[in-house]
Amino acid sequence: MKTSKANLCICLAAIMVLAASPSRLSSETSPESATAGSGSATRWSLRVDRVQPGEIELAHSFQVATYENLLTELNKTHQFMRVFREGDRKAGDVSNLLVLKTTVVKYAQGSETRRAVTTFSGATKLSVRSQLVTREGKVVLDRTVSGNVRFFGSNLRATHNLARNIAKMIKESPWFGSEQPSATVTGRLTAANSRGGL
C-alpha cells in the first residue's frame, strides 16, 4: 500500500514537471519573441551626433554632458538595435540607421546657490531641437524638448533631465508605433524639473 502511494506521488511529480517545462520554455523565449515582435522599432539603429550649440553660447561641459547622457538614456530604452556614437565606423555597415541631431535653441543659465537660498529663482533651463534623420536625409521626427533643474542639484543635472526627456519622447513617439517611414512627427515637449542631485 505504501509503495503504491509512493509510486503515485512520483507519477504526479513527473506529470507536474512535464506540465511545467513547456511553460518555462515559453517564458524563457518570450523576451526574444517580444523583442522580435515589437514592430519596426527594433529594426532601427541610432547614431547620436554631438550637440550643436547653434547660436547659443553654451559651455562645452553642457554639450558633452547632454551627449553622454543621451547615449545612456537611449540605451536604457531598448528601443534601438544599437546606439552608436558620432564618428563610430561600425555605424557605416548598418542598413537601417537613424541619426539623432540635437541643436540648442534656448539656454537659461541658473545658479545652484540661488536655488538653495530662494527656491523660486536660479533654475537652469535648456531647450533643444531634436531631429531624427534617416541616412537619406529625411527628417522623420522633429521636436523641441526642454530639461531643467529647479530645486536641488547642480546645473549639469539639467542635461540629465533633458536627455531623459528626449529618450522618453523618442520612445513614445507615434512614428515608431505607426511603422510608417513616410510619416513625420513634429511638435514640442516641455517637461521635468529636478529634485535629485548630480
Next chain:
Amino acid sequence: MSRFFVFQNHKKSFFARQVASSLWLLLLCSSVAAWAQSAAPLARAPFSIRATHLLGFPNTKNNGNGDLTIKNDALRFEQGAKPVAEIKIASVQGVFLGSESKQVGGNLAKVGKAAAPYGGGRVVSLFAHKKYDSLTVEYADDDGGVHGAIFQLSKGEAENVRRELVARGASPGLRDDGSMEASTAEVSNENK
C-alpha cells in the same frame, strides 16, 4: 722682408686656430642643445592632481573622487583600489575649461539645511558654496566614436592639466569656425 713674411704667416695661423676653436665651440653648443631637446620629452615627470569624475570616462563611476594622472602617453583616473581607467593622450580631440560654483557638504548638508528652523538652512546655503574648475575632455575610441568626459577640479588647477595634456600631444580643440579654442576658461557656467 722675410721677417715680415714670417709675421704674416704667424698671424694667419693664429686666425685659423681661432676660427677652428670657435667652430668647435659652436658645434658643442648646438649638440648640447639638440641633446637637451631630444631628452626633454622623455624626462617629463608624471603629473597628478585630485579630481572628481562627473561623467564620461571609461569604466569609472560618476561623481567619484580620485587622482587624475598624466603618465607617459595616457590620461588616467585612479580611485584607490579600483582598477585604473585610462585613455591615450593621442586620442584626445579637445580639452575645454570652465568654472562653476557649487554647494558644498553633499546630501547630508542638504538634509541638515532643509531641517534647520526659521530658514536657517538658506542662510547657510548663502555661504556654503565653492568655486570649481571643470575640465571637459573629448576623445575618440578605437572605432572612432566620440566620447566626452567631465572632471571637476579645485579652482585654477584645470589650466595646469590642460597645459600638460597639450604639451604631451593632445589637441587643444577647434571650434566649428576653425578658430583655436581659447586657452583660458570658457564661459562661466555660473557667476555667483
